[in-house]
Amino acid sequence: MRQLFERSSEFSRQGCDLIAGSESRRSEMRARILLGGAAGITAVLLAGCSASPGNSTSQDVQVNPDAIIKVGVTNLQSSWDIAKTAGSLEVPIQKMVYDGLTGLDEKNNVVPSLAESWNTPDGGKTYEFALRTGVTFSNGDAFDATSAKATIDHYLKAPGSTVAGQLANVQEVDIVSPSKLRFVQKQADVSLPAVLSDRAGIMMDAKVIASGDFTKPVGTGPFTLEGAQAGVSITLTKQPKYWSPDTVHIAGVTISQIQDPVAMANAIRSGSVDMGVVGAAQAADLQSAGDTLGTYPIKGRQLSGITWNPDLYKPLADQRVRDALNMAIDRQGIVKGVFLNQGEAASQFRLNGLPGFSSAAKPIAYDPEQAKKLLAEAGYANGLSFNFVAPVKFAKEAEAIQANWAAIGVSVKVTTPPGSGPADALWYKPTAAAGLWSFDGRNDLSNAYQQMLLPSAAYNPGKVADPKVTDLIKQSAATADPAAxxxxxxxxxxxxxxxxxxxxxxxxxxxxxxxxxxxVGVKPWESGYPILTGVGVAANK
Known part of the structure; x- marks a missing residue:
């Protein structure tokens, strides 16, 4: 069976006629928008604008509605209870089954989703969200403010919640009406709409939350879970009750976990998967298949970094020790030798050239000899020894860091557990004193600092804190003016x-x-991978 795939612009009505309106109207809207501040995300501050998912822009193309798209990812969903998931990189998979209160368009602009609009009457301390009506979960239950509040309460109160940190500033959530939800925050934070585009805003069914059984997820998203093999694959089928059916052009999705980048490239080349993410070095090898493969680059999304946990290894509480380990890392050597120059050294949570990057900042320079002196000054002239964990995809980077530290007398045991193992070992069930993580560098920058550096953050298990940094993070959250x-x-x-x-x-x-x-309909989304809204398979393929 064939259907006509007519692709119009995603969220074609977004911005309250910002696209279709006059230049003066666009200027007026721009004045009401916070540019993810220098954060790379456009967060609507004072009011969200009605929008609904649409299809991609192009000429009409015939697609096969019975097609199954095969996707390769480095990590599968760690849990269908969002409160137990490992991190933001899982969000695109989660949103194939669930929906968020807000969403991100392909340019990382915050846009309506299950919340059609929002406003703050007091500069960011209180937000009211008008919820989309007529939406049902895959089991037929209605989505309303009761389920929305139950979800947020679950994230805040569930034992071991990995999402609570994102909502740490939320004081209370109130049901104003069946279609209106109010957030009251402890202090003004204008990034809340952006925060709710991530895991913290993904909505679950109140009845499922009450039952505690998340093995069969119930969401309002475009697909439902058909089957799963832990650590191998999940199978999704089209959700017949989806509230925006015209955006779904396939019968289902098979998502396979492929952690090795070379194996991913081979799977794409052979057709075992229809799409996947590879390193830029592997992408160069795929260019020979240019007649059958399309590509688009992603820069500023994958940042590797290190979490330090002095609770598990006391010397890491000493600033001199952390500085010594930091300056002993040959970042340029890692970029050249591990990533084949397909990357760049990092000292900030923003890529050079993106809003939020500071050209005035001076990073700690690579200096092994000074690192040795700092360790001796701190009382560790004979070196250090601790456990170090890393995702499989960063195994070579971990080995390079291991060698760098060996040169200054520091011995680390590197482990690379599969799936969400590194996240558990670093943050949720800490067993490693330090380790590498993968961070989405397009997140709202204020929220990124909150999640990574505040002493209350889930990603800061050792509660390492700098009072000046804490004060500035809180200031950024409460500041609406982009320049300020x-x-x-x-x-x-x-x-x-x-x-x-x-x-x-x-x-x-x-x-x-x-x-x-x-x-057909594939877009270079900055806000995540994979996103299959509006994507189909050509009928003649």
């Missing part, structure tokens, strides 16, 4: 580049999405 916010981010970048905080950036890794040209 940018100045705060500059100060944060200068301090955190020059001293080793709870989490330390190491390298930006360039990536490429490669996909079969039988797929």
């Amino acid at each position: 916010r940018a100045k705060v981010f500059d100060q944060l970048a200068e301090i955190t580049s020059a001293s080793t905080q709870a989490n330390t950036p190491v390298a930006w890794v360039y990536q490429v999405v490669a996909y079969s040209k039988s797929l």
Whole structure:
């Protein structure tokens, strides 16, 4: 069976006629928008605008509605209870089954989703969200403010919640009406709409939350779970009750976990998967298949960095020790030798050239000899020894860091557990004193600092804190003016580049999405991978 795939612009009505309106109207809207501040995300501050998912822009193409798209990812969903998931990189998979209160468009603009609009009457301390009506979960239950409040309460109160940190500033959530939800925050934070585009805003069914059984997820998203093999694959089928059915052009999705980048490239080349993310180095090898494969680059999304946990290894509480370990890392050597120059050294939570990056910040320089002196000054002239964990995809980077530290008398045991193992070992069930993580560098910058550096953050298990940094992070959250916010981010970048905080950036890794040209409607989304809204398979393929 064939259907006509008519692709119009995603969220074609977003911005309250910002696109279709006059220039004066666009200027007026721009004045009401916060540019993810210098954060790379456009967060609507004072009011969200009605929008609904649409299809991609192009000429009409015939697609096969019975097609199954095969996707390769480095990590599968760790849990269907969002409160137990490992991190933001899982969000695109989660949102195939669930929806968020807000969403991100392909340019990382915050846009409506299950919340059609929002406003703050007091400069960011209180937000009211008008919920989309007529939406049902896959089991037929209605989505309303009751389920929305139950979800947020679950994230805040569930034992061991990995999402609570994102909502730490939420004081209470109130049901105003069946279609209106109010957030009251402890202090003004204008990044809340952006925060709710991530895991913290993903909505679950109140009845499922009450039952405690998340093995069969119930969501409002475009697909439902058909089956799963732990650590291998999950199978999704089209959700017949989806509230925006015209955006779904396939019968289902098979998502396979492929952690090795070379294996991913081979799977794409052979057609075992229709799309996947590879390193830029592997992408160059795929260019020979240019007639059958399409690609688009992703820069500024994958940042590798190190979490330090002095609770598990006391010497890491000493600023001199952390600085010594930091300055002993040969970042340029890692970029050249591990990532084949397809990346760049990192000292900030923003890539050079993106809003939020500070050219005035001076990073700690690579200096092994000074590192030895600092360790001796701190009382560790004979070296250190601790456990170090890393994702499989960063195994070579971990080995390079291991060698760097060996040169200054520091011995680390590196482990690379599969799946969400590194996240558990670092943050949720800490067993490693330090380790590498993968961070989405397009997140709202204020929220990124909150999640990585505040002493209350889930990603700061050792509660390493710098009072000046904490004050500036809170200031950035409460600042609505883009220019003023940018100045705060500059100060944060200068301090955190020059001293080793709870989490330390190491390298930006360039990536490429490669996909079969039988797929139509694929967009270079900055907000995550994979996103299959509006994507189909050409009927003649």
